[in-house]
Each structure stands twice: as C-alpha cells, then as structure tokens.
Amino acid sequence: MAGTTRDKFFDALNESYDALLTAVEAAEARGHKFSNAIIDEARQGETEVVALARTWSDAPGNVFENLKAMVEVQGRAQRRGLELARDALGGAGEFGNDVQEALRRVIKANARAGEATAEVAQDVVHKAYTRVRGGEEPEPGGPKHSKATKVPVAAGSGANSGEAADS
Numbered sequence: 001m002a003g004t005t006r007d008k009f010f011d012a013l014n015e016s017y018d019a020l021l022t023a024v025e026a027a028e029a030r031g032h033k034f035s036n037a038i039i040d041e042a043r044q045g046e047t048e049v050v051a052l053a054r055t056w057s058d059a060p061g062n063v064f065e066n067l068k069a070m071v072e073v074q075g076r077a078q079r080r081g082l083e084l085a086r087d088a089l090g091g092a093g094e095f096g097n098d099v100q101e102a103l104r105r106v107i108k109a110n111a112r113a114g115e116a117t118a119e120v121a122q123d124v125v126h127k128a129y130t131r132v133r134g135g136e137e138p139e140p141g142g143p144k145h146s147k148a149t150k151v152p153v154a155a156g157s158g159a160n161s162g163e164a165a166d167s
C-alpha cells in the first residue's frame with residue numbers, strides 16, 4: 001500500500017496504465033489465436049480441395065462419387081466457417097468483458113488519484129491558511145472564508161504616500 005500522498009497518486013496512475021495495457025495484451029493474444037485458427041482452417045480447406053481434385057482426376061466419369069465427395073468437402077468447409085464465426089463471436093464477448101474490467105480498474109485508479117490530489121490540495125490550503133493567519137491553526141473542518149489580514153501601517157505612510165510599512 002502507498003505511504004505518502006505522492007505515492008498514492010503515482011501508484012494509481014500506474015494501475016490505470018496497467019489496466020489499459022492488460023486489455024490491449026489480451027486483445028492482441030485473442031487476435032493472434034484467431035489468426036492462427038484462420039490459417040489452420042485455410043490449410044485444411046486447401047488439403048481437402050486438392051484431395052477432391054485428385055478424386056475427380058482419378059475417375060472423371062464417376063459423377064455420383066465425385067458429387068458426393070464435393071458435397072462432403074463443402075459441408076466440412078461450412079462447418080469450419082461456422083466454427084470460426086462462433087470463435088469470433090466468443091472472442092468479441094471476451095473482448096467486451098476485458099474492456100469492462102479495464103474500465104473498472106481505470107475508474108478505481110482515477111478515483112484514488114483524485115483522492116490523492118484532493119489531499120494535496122487540502123494540505124496546500126491548510127499551509128496557506130496557517131501562513132496567512134500568522135501561524136494560527138485553522139478551525140476544525142478547514143477554512144471557510146479567509147478574512148483580510150490587517151497589516152500595521154506606520155505613521156505618515158498612508159495609502160497616498162506610496163510606501164509600504166515594515167513588518
């Protein structure tokens with residue numbers, strides 16, 4: 001866990017970037033897997049088409065066997081196409097889940113960064129208030145409205161004289 005406000009802010013910033021990069025890595029891995037599946041299916045289809053062409057060239061007059069072989073190759077190609085479409089849709093669902101998780105993490109990290117920023121701002125206001133009030137501690141809950149500080153003016157050095165009083 002972060003110790004200082006500064007650490008909290010930078011840890012939250014790091015978590016935000018980690019969430020985004022994790023989602024990008026998951027999408028890249030999913031895309032790579034899908035690309036490999038397409039290549040594998042294309043190889044299988046190419047092998048089956050060459051085998052079909054060989055069957056036809058071996059017995060060009062055997063029309064019914066050739067048509068049967070063609071229908072079988074077409075059926076397997078359609079099943080592979082449907083399988084790829086199913087994988088793509090499943091990947092899209094996983095991608096959506098990854099994006100949602102990344103957004104949740106980014107929002108939580110940004111909330112922590114905002115809290116750290118608010119802590120710094122409160123500290124700065126507290127210190128400024130303390131200096132303006134001459135070292136007095138502010139009221140509990142922080143300053144509401146700052147009052148004008150009275151600065152003693154030396155005799156003969158009023159607003160018209162243009163000289164500031166020594167403090």
